[in-house]
Amino acid sequence: MLALFTRDLKLAFRSGGGFGLALAFFLIVVMFVPFGVGSDLTLLARIAPGILWIGALLACLLSLDRIFQLDHEDGTLDVLATSPLPLSGITAAKATAHWVTTGLPLTLAAIPLGYLLNLPEPAYIWLFASLAIGTPALSFIGAFGAAVTVGIKRGGLLLSLLVLPLYIPTLIFGAVSVTKSVDGLNPLPSLILLAGLTLFSVVLMPFASALALKANLN
Amino acid sequence: MSFWEYANPVKFMGLSGRLIPVLSVLTALCLAVGILWGFFGTPDDYKQGSTVKIIFLHVPSAMIAINAWIMMMITSLVWLIRRHHVSALAAKAAAPIGLTMTLIALGTGAIWGKPMWGTYWAWDPRLTSFMILAVFYLGYIALWNAIEDTDVAADLTSILCMVGSVFALLSRYAVNFWNQGLHQGASLSLDKEEHVDNAFYFPLLVCIAGFVLLFVILVLIRTRTEIRLRRAASLQARNT
Numbered sequence: 001m002l003a004l005f006t007r008d009l010k011l012a013f014r015s016g017g018g019f020g021l022a023l024a025f026f027l028i029v030v031m032f033v034p035f036g037v038g039s040d041l042t043l044l045a046r047i048a049p050g051i052l053w054i055g056a057l058l059a060c061l062l063s064l065d066r067i068f069q070l071d072h073e074d075g076t077l078d079v080l081a082t083s084p085l086p087l088s089g090i091t092a093a094k095a096t097a098h099w100v101t102t103g104l105p106l107t108l109a110a111i112p113l114g115y116l117l118n119l120p121e122p123a124y125i126w127l128f129a130s131l132a133i134g135t136p137a138l139s140f141i142g143a144f145g146a147a148v149t150v151g152i153k154r155g156g157l158l159l160s161l162l163v164l165p166l167y168i169p170t171l172i173f174g175a176v177s178v179t180k181s182v183d184g185l186n187p188l189p190s191l192i193l194l195a196g197l198t199l200f201s202v203v204l205m206p207f208a209s210a211l212a213l214k215a216n217l218n
Numbered sequence: 219m220s221f222w223e224y225a226n227p228v229k230f231m232g233l234s235g236r237l238i239p240v241l242s243v244l245t246a247l248c249l250a251v252g253i254l255w256g257f258f259g260t261p262d263d264y265k266q267g268s269t270v271k272i273i274f275l276h277v278p279s280a281m282i283a284i285n286a287w288i289m290m291m292i293t294s295l296v297w298l299i300r301r302h303h304v305s306a307l308a309a310k311a312a313a314p315i316g317l318t319m320t321l322i323a324l325g326t327g328a329i330w331g332k333p334m335w336g337t338y339w340a341w342d343p344r345l346t347s348f349m350i351l352a353v354f355y356l357g358y359i360a361l362w363n364a365i366e367d368t369d370v371a372a373d374l375t376s377i378l379c380m381v382g383s384v385f386a387l388l389s390r391y392a393v394n395f396w397n398q399g400l401h402q403g404a405s406l407s408l409d410k411e412e413h414v415d416n417a418f419y420f421p422l423l424v425c426i427a428g429f430v431l432l433f434v435i436l437v438l439i440r441t442r443t444e445i446r447l448r449r450a451a452s453l454q455a456r457n458t
Contacts, residue, residue, distance in 0.1 A: 144381060148374050152364050161360055162378065165353045166385045169392040176396055190395065197388070208381050215373035 001085060001093045008097035012066075022059040022102045023109055029055040030113045041118045048117035049127065049178035055113075056106045056131060057138060057167055063102050064142040065159055067094050068150040068213070077150075081217050087210035095143035095206065103135030119182070126181035130191060134174040137198040140205040141166045147212040169197055225302035227445050234438045241435045248428030256421040272330045274422060278429035280323035283351060286316030286433065290358075291383050294376035303448075304441065306372035309379065310362055311440030315433060317355035324348055343393040350389045354382050368448070 033051050037043060071077040080090050110131050114124060145163035149155035173194035177187040224230045256274035263270035290309040297306040327345065328338040339345065361378055365371035 141385075148361065148378060149364075151370070155364065158360055158364050161353075162357045165350060165357055165389075166381070168350055169385060169388040172389075172392040172396045193392075193395070205381075208377060212374055212377050215370055215377065218370070 001089050004080070004085070004090060005093045005097050008094055009100060012097065012101040022063045023105055025062055026055050026059040026106055026109055027113065029058060030116060033117065045118040045120055045182070048114060048119040049123065049182060050175050051117060052110050052114055052119070052127060053131075053134075053171055053175040053178065056103075056110060056135065057171055059106055060102050060135065060138045060142060061160060061163060061167075063098070064146045064163065065149070065156055067098050067143050067146040069146070072150045072216075077213070078217060081213070087213055088206040091143055091147060091209035091213065092140075092202075092206040095140045095209070098143065099136050099139035103131075103139050107131040107135055122184075123178055123181045126187045126191070127178050130174045130177045130187075130194060133191065133195050133198055134170050137170045137194075137201040138167060140198075140201040141170070144205050144209045144212065147209040147216070150213065151216040170194065173197060222300070222302075225300070225304050227304055230304050231442060231445060234442055238435055238438055241431055241438075245428055245431040245435055248424055248431055252421055252424035252426075252428050256418075256425060260417050260421060266334060269330055269333055270418070272326050273418065274425045276323060276326040276330065277422060278426045279319045279326065280348070281426060282429050282433050283316055283319040283323050283348070286312050286319060287351065287354070287379075287383065287386070289437075290316070290379050294379040297372055298376050298380075303372075304445070306376065307444040307448075308437060308441045309376070310372075311444055312433075312437050313355055313359050313362070315436050315440070317352060317359065319429075319433075320348055320352045320355060324352070343390075343396070346393045347386075347390045350393070351386060354386050358382065 030051060033047070034044065037047070068077060071080070081087060107128060110127055111124060114127055119127065142163055145159050145166065148162060149159045152158060173190045177190040177194060180187040180190065224233060253274055257271050260271065262268050290312050293305045293309040293312070296302060297309065324345070327348075331340070332338050358375060358378060361375050362371055365374060
């Protein structure tokens with residue numbers, strides 16, 4: 001499982017593109033917001049938590065199809081499926097690798113991007129915390145969507161349609177916790193619910209993904 | 219005689235063929251009585267005027283919209299556990315009906331909302347969770363259409379339905395957390411704590427019965443169509 005995890009990490013870093021793409025996408029989305037709504041700093045500060053969360057979520061979505069697609073095409077996935085490792089373990093390892101290469105950099109990048117959007121001072125720590133806690137859920141839920149659509153040619157758009165509704169609770173809890181900290185309210189309750197959601201996804205989604213993979217590999 | 223006998227497509231076709239005419243008459247009766255009674259036999263509300271009568275379409279369609287998903291959840295589970303094809307096809311057949319009911323509920327709500335709340339749409343938890351429900355239906359239907367192999371499609375959509383149910387429920391309560399409501403409380407309840415007046419209650423019950431029956435016969439008809447499609451496809455495969 002560890003070997004698979006490090007292999008996925010190496011592939012993501014070395015094959016170029018895949019790793020930096022999500023970050024570049026995140027930067028562009030955040031850059032586009034002032035173009036769309038104007039550069040009024042108070043307005044930007046108001047909508048910054050939502051924009052940062054939606055941007056990170058979309059950037060995460062962008063790289064989901066890489067989790068299984070390439071391995072499915074060259075047959076690696078079939079080899080992995082016949083290995084002694086359970087399928088749920090494989091999906092967990094791959095989702096974790098996806099988080100390290102996507103969720104973690106996005107979390108770190110969100111801080112300077114928050115500054116660009118004039119995010120108020122007290123919100124930074126909560127932005128960082130909510131993204132650090134919430135992005136694993138995005139990766140594990142996304143891996144399920146990727147597992148469902150792995151056999152479909154040009155399934156990218158379908159993947160978004162399937163995964164985005166599943167992201168709604170994560171987005172709500174994550175964005176609400178940052179917004180509350182901006183408004184001077186207590187962001188802890190939504191952060192705790194977000195943590196619960198992440199734990200739930202990390203524990204249970206690999207099994208659902210494994211079921212979907214099994215159906216696709218037969 | 220066990221319930222599972224009707225997992226056999228031949229038996230299912232036989233029974234549903236006999237049931238549909240009877241149920242159709244009952245449905246037409248319930249809907250005609252319920253809607254006519256509701257629209258013309260009930261008084262205007264003292265505050266809402268005659269707009270209150272949209273309740274006879276809004277509440278039943280919203281109930282079916284939610285319960286159609288629950289029915290899909292159960293039939294998907296039956297497919298995953300017992301692998302009865304009729305069950306998977308029934309889930310497939312119910313999805314577009316559920317989506318339509320969701321849209322009817324949203325549409326009638328918007329028509330009522332304009333004169334009453336002064337807006338067609340508000341980001342109220344109930345309205346929002348219905349929009350989310352519609353998106354879940356869309357994803358489910360799109361997945362059925364995207365996969366060629368019918369067994370794989372049934373597997374994957376069933377799994378999606380299970381996972382989607384959990385997340386739809388989570389979203390339902392997450393939106394409560396996110397925004398305060400404008401929508402009134404439940405119109406119906408079993409313990410009569412919170413309730414519409416009897417003048418509206420009885421025609422509403424007839425309407426709900428009509429909608430449930432309508433849902434049942436639509437699902438039966440669509441499942442029969444799916445079974446016939448399968449048969450036609452297998453005949454075609456045999457001939458070539």
